[in-house]
Amino acid sequence: xxxxxxxxxxxxxxxxxxxxxxxxxxxxxxxxxxxxxxxxxxxxxxxxxxxxxxxxxxxxxxxxxxxxxxxxxxxxxxxxxxxxxxxxxxxxxxxxxxxxxxxxxxxxxxxxxxxxxxxxxxxxxxxxxxxxxxxxxxxxxxxxxxxxxxxxxxxxxxxxxxxxxxxxxxxxxxxxxxxxxxxxxxxxxxxxxxxxxxxxxxxxxxxxxxxxxxxxxxxxxxxxxxxxxxxxxxxxxxxxxxxxxxxxxxxxxxxxxxxxxxxxxxxxxxxxxxxxxxxxxxxxxxxxxxxxxxxxx
Amino acid sequence: xxxxxxxxxxxxxxxxxxxxxxxxxxxxxxxxxxxxxxxxxxxxxxxxxxxxxxxxxxxxxxxxxxxxxxxxxxxxxxxxxxxxxxxxxxxxxxxxxxxxxxxxxxxxxxxxxxxxxxxxxxxxxxxxxxxxxxxxxxxxxxxxxxxxxxxxxxxxxxxxxxxxxxxxxxxxxxxxxxxxxxxxxxxxxxxxxxxxxxxxxxxxxxxxxxxxxxxxxxxxxxxxxxxxxxxxxxxxxxxxxxxxxxxxxxxxxxxxxxxxxxxxxxxxxxxxxxxxxxxxxxxxxxxxxxxxxxxxxxxxxxxxxxxxxxxxxxxxxxxxxxxxxxxxxxxxxxxxxxxxxxxxxxxxxxxxxxxxxxxxxxxxxxxxxxxxxxxxxxxxxxxxxxxxxxxxxxxxxxxxxxxxxxxxxxxxxxxxxxxxxxxxxxxxxxxxxxxxxxxxxxxxxxxxxxxxxxxxxxxxxxxxxxxxxxxxxxxxxxxxxxxxxxxxxxxxxxxxxxxxxxxxxxxxxxxxxxxxxxxxxxxxxxxxxxxxxxxxxxxxxxxxxxxxxxxxxxxxxxxxxxxxxxxxxxxxxxxxx
Numbered sequence: 018x019x020x021x022x023x024x025x026x027x028x029x030x031x032x033x034x035x036x037x038x039x040x041x042x043x044x045x046x047x048x049x050x051x052x053x054x055x056x057x058x059x060x061x062x063x064x065x066x067x068x069x070x071x072x073x074x075x076x077x078x079x080x081x082x083x084x085x086x087x088x089x090x091x092x093x094x095x096x097x098x099x100x101x102x103x104x105x106x107x108x109x110x111x112x113x114x115x116x117x118x119x120x121x122x123x124x125x126x127x128x129x130x131x132x133x134x135x136x137x138x139x140x141x142x143x144x145x146x147x148x149x150x151x152x153x154x155x156x157x158x159x160x161x162x163x164x165x166x167x168x169x170x171x172x173x174x175x176x177x178x179x180x181x182x183x184x185x186x187x188x189x190x191x192x193x194x195x196x197x198x199x200x201x202x203x204x205x206x207x208x209x210x211x212x213x214x215x216x217x218x219x220x221x222x223x224x225x226x227x228x229x230x231x232x233x234x235x236x237x238x239x240x241x242x243x244x245x246x247x248x249x250x251x252x253x254x255x256x257x258x259x260x261x262x263x264x265x266x267x268x269x270x271x272x273x274x275x276x277x278x279x280x281x282x283x284x285x286x287x288x289x290x291x292x293x294x295x296x297x298x299x300x301x302x303x304x305x306x307x308x309x310x311x312x313x314x
Numbered sequence: 315x316x317x318x319x320x321x322x323x324x325x326x327x328x329x330x331x332x333x334x335x336x337x338x339x340x341x342x343x344x345x346x347x348x349x350x351x352x353x354x355x356x357x358x359x360x361x362x363x364x365x366x367x368x369x370x371x372x373x374x375x376x377x378x379x380x381x382x383x384x385x386x387x388x389x390x391x392x393x394x395x396x397x398x399x400x401x402x403x404x405x406x407x408x409x410x411x412x413x414x415x416x417x418x419x420x421x422x423x424x425x426x427x428x429x430x431x432x433x434x435x436x437x438x439x440x441x442x443x444x445x446x447x448x449x450x451x452x453x454x455x456x457x458x459x460x461x462x463x464x465x466x467x468x469x470x471x472x473x474x475x476x477x478x479x480x481x482x483x484x485x486x487x488x489x490x491x492x493x494x495x496x497x498x499x500x501x502x503x504x505x506x507x508x509x510x511x512x513x514x515x516x517x518x519x520x521x522x523x524x525x526x527x528x529x530x531x532x533x534x535x536x537x538x539x540x541x542x543x544x545x546x547x548x549x550x551x552x553x554x555x556x557x558x559x560x561x562x563x564x565x566x567x568x569x570x571x572x573x574x575x576x577x578x579x580x581x582x583x584x585x586x587x588x589x590x591x592x593x594x595x596x597x598x599x600x601x602x603x604x605x606x607x608x609x610x611x612x613x614x615x616x617x618x619x620x621x622x623x624x625x626x627x628x629x630x631x632x633x634x635x636x637x638x639x640x641x642x643x644x645x646x647x648x649x650x651x652x653x654x655x656x657x658x659x660x661x662x663x664x665x666x667x668x669x670x671x672x673x674x675x676x677x678x679x680x681x682x683x684x685x686x687x688x689x690x691x692x693x694x695x696x697x698x699x700x701x702x703x704x705x706x707x708x709x710x711x712x713x714x715x716x717x718x719x720x721x722x723x724x725x726x727x728x729x730x731x732x733x734x735x736x737x738x739x740x741x742x743x744x745x746x747x748x749x750x751x752x753x754x755x756x757x758x759x760x761x762x763x764x765x766x767x768x769x770x771x772x773x774x775x776x777x778x779x780x781x782x783x784x785x786x787x788x789x790x791x792x793x794x795x796x797x798x799x800x801x802x803x804x805x806x807x808x809x810x811x812x813x814x815x816x817x818x819x820x821x822x823x824x825x826x827x828x829x830x831x832x833x834x835x836x837x838x839x840x841x842x843x844x845x846x847x848x849x850x851x852x853x854x855x856x857x858x859x860x861x862x863x864x865x866x867x868x869x870x871x872x873x874x875x876x877x878x879x880x881x882x883x884x885x886x887x888x889x890x891x
Contacts, residue, residue, distance in 0.1 A: 143726075144725075144726070145726040146724065146725045146726065147724045159857070161848070162849050162851075163848075165847075165848035166844070166847075166848050166849070167845070169847065170841050170845050172844075173840055173844050174841065177837045177841075212792070212857070212860070215793065215796065215797075215849065215857050218845055218846070218849060219796075221842075221845045222800065222804055222838070222841065222842035222845060222864075223800075223803065223807075225838060225841045225842075226838045227807075229838050230838075233833060237833070241818055250814070257754070257758045257814075258806070258807040261755065262803055262806070262807070264750040264751065264754045265747040265750050265751050265803060266747075266803075267750070268747045268749075268750040269744075269746070269747045269799065272739070272742060272746050272747075273739060273743045274739045275740075275792060277796075278792060278795065281796050
């Protein structure tokens with residue numbers, strides 16, 4: 018019954034899908050422009066933390082040091098200093114303070130010792146130091162790895178679907194997802210760590226999941242219903258997947274203490290939200306246009 | 315009722331294998347693990363070997379580290395009074411050991427600690443110790459028996475060992491690891507250094523560097539060391555050193571400074587490490603290096619190794635000078651040897667003493683043959699020990715003679731306290747995330763029964779991934795944990811696909827429905843795998859743990875847990891209808 022009805026009446030999506038497509042498309046253009054400006058201003062496409070610029074991360078295991086005061090005290094000598102407090106989710110109390118700067122660890126340790134008046138030994142502090150030359154090469158390598166990963170993904174998509182336009186639609190959605198997420202991350206002023214770059218790679222996987230589902234249902238399940246129903250059913254499944262992912266990432270983001278992992282989850286969280294737009298407004302619209310042209314019902 | 319299908323059987327078998335790999339037997343085993351026993355020590359001669367678990371010491375049950383230290387510190391050996399008569403007078407002192415040594419002419423050739431304080435002088439001739447008149451080297455051996463000894467009984471999971479000791483036993487013990495899972499430094503605490511050679515190294519040079527570094531850290535008795543080669547995308551090679559329980563400054567000092575090797579006879583340095591004195595060390599060439607013979611001995615087998623080192627003329631002359639002042643002795647096995655040994659020091663630690671053949675006295679030879687033994691319960695063990703000792707000596711000799719400089723480019727240290735917090739937090743957060751997932755599934759499908767296989771599948775995937783990590787000795791670091799979570803995330807996505815495909819294609823047979831679901835799953839799987847591959851090399855494998863656990867997790871998921879899950883759902887859907 019329902020099927021016949023829809024065939025008679027034009028579905029609203031037939032009329033509006035082009036306009037809906039503009040949402041992710043404009044977002045992508047805007048993000049490109051923003052990242053372009055960001056690059057012109059800072060000389061890079063993202064803020065990097067010390068794991069990518071080179072420098073020192075000092076973690077003090079202490080529940081009483083005030084992070085804000087410590088940052089103020091250190092600012093005169095270290096311009097780029099960032100002091101953060103880590104809290105335990107169960108008690109709400111501070112567990113540690115991390116200090117990040119692009120300088121070498123020895124002097125920083127001495128300065129911090131003299132400010133907080135506590136001798137630092139292996140029991141109460143951790144230090145990570147990366148040389149700046151090495152960081153630079155690691156950073157460019159990770160970017161290269163990300164580009165390679167994207168390229169491999171694109172080739173794989175073509176191998177799987179074998180038709181150019183639907184494959185390009187999947188790649189478009191994945192690219193939108195990553196670029197818009199990067200723009201949002203830049204906008205938030207987040208400093209990306211090495212693990213953060215891994216999160217972007219993870220995003221490729223999460224983003225492509227829903228796109229593959231959509232494309233398969235639309236192009237390879239013609240007998241299960243008419244086009245709009247197949248798209249709807251794909252969307253139902255896909256949204257369950259993405260929303261489940263969002264819920265898991267949100268919980269993980271709230272509970273994890275490690276700033277490294279928190280950043281990973283936050284980036285994936287943003288990426289999953291963007292993915293809803295990129296897949297169900299972007300990829301779907303291209304597929305719809307393709308199916309209309311090829312007269313696929 | 316539900317029948318256990320083939321796919322479910324595979325999952326069960328995989329889970330059992332993972333359990334074996336993780337091996338949580340440490341939770342049930344009580345005692346302390348013997349990590350190493352010093353070669354030739356009293357404990358080794360008694361038969362104690364590494365890997366055994368100490369249950370009791372002198373009748374006292376050993377459960378934890380403090381039980382052990384208590385037992386060992388309660389070994390209270392009382393010093394006795396030695397009265398030593400020589401041609402220069404009589405000396406009396408309280409001591410645990412004789413504290414001096416003699417040569418075959420009964421001349422005192424070395425004096426230390428208590429004996430030294432009693433003014434016992436060098437070059438005097440020994441006449442009597444307590445009631446034993448010394449007229450031969452054998453009498454002296456008898457006098458050594460006077461040294462006070464304590465009986466130590468160590469009961470392990472294998473057997474009981476009784477030994478007489480005159481000090482703390484030369485063994486290293488540790489708590490029994492709970493499982494075979496290893497956590498990375500960022501979870502357990504320790505130091506990590508990434509080291510870059512000043513120029514590109516050949517394969518052989520890189521291997522030397524790894525071997526020498528490992529050797530130097532071992533000389534310091536640091537046991538939990540990982541030294542491995544790391545390569546990045548542009549082909550640059552690094553050495554990665556990870557040490558548990560060492561501060562970064564200590565690690566930096568150990569690696570940063572060039573190794574100092576010295577060979578001394580008495581107090582005189584004969585030659586030092588480096589090309590200036592040692593022009594080359596024969597290795598991996600059977601004509602000048604190898605195990606020469608293996609013979610049965612009192613407590614098993616003894617093998618001897620031999621290799622040649624080439625000295626510069628300067629070093630050879632110096633050796634000739636020093637040895638010309640030495641006298642000749644006869645060793646226990648009847649060989650003529652010089653009265654002093656050639657002592658090898660690495661960074662001022664004595665690592666070995668070698669006897670010098672008598673015919674080398676006063677001769678400037680540039681080609682020196684170094685021999686030494688290896689003992690074992692059987693021939694194989696003795697052979698292996700001899701090989702090990704030889705490799706150790708060879709590396710020591712080339713230590714400090716590395717023909718290139720190294721630079722520490724990255725140095726990290728993680729406090730173990732923070733590590734403990736992290737581990738607890740990771741478990742808590744992972745459970746909470748799983749709860750969130752099952753809540754979402756419940757909201758969508760309104761069937762609490764569906765949440766059970768989904769949670770079970772997630773846990774199974776975590777367990778399988780950890781099992782593989784344990785089997786390949788992978789250290790789980792923070793990046794690995796992130797990868798694990800990513801893999802589980804895509805796993806949930808796939809399960810949702812399975813459930814929905816099983817519903818929308820109702821008109822088809824079950825097999826066809828699952829074929830459809832797995833087309834989507836396998837496509838997504840292959841995309842994630844190819845996307846992870848470049849990460850393996852990028853930045854000297856900085857994110858390798860991430861890539862690895864992601865791939866293991868999704869492989870386990872796609873090929874083991876999800877097929878089983880689809881059968882669960884089949885059973886579930888049938889019961890539903």
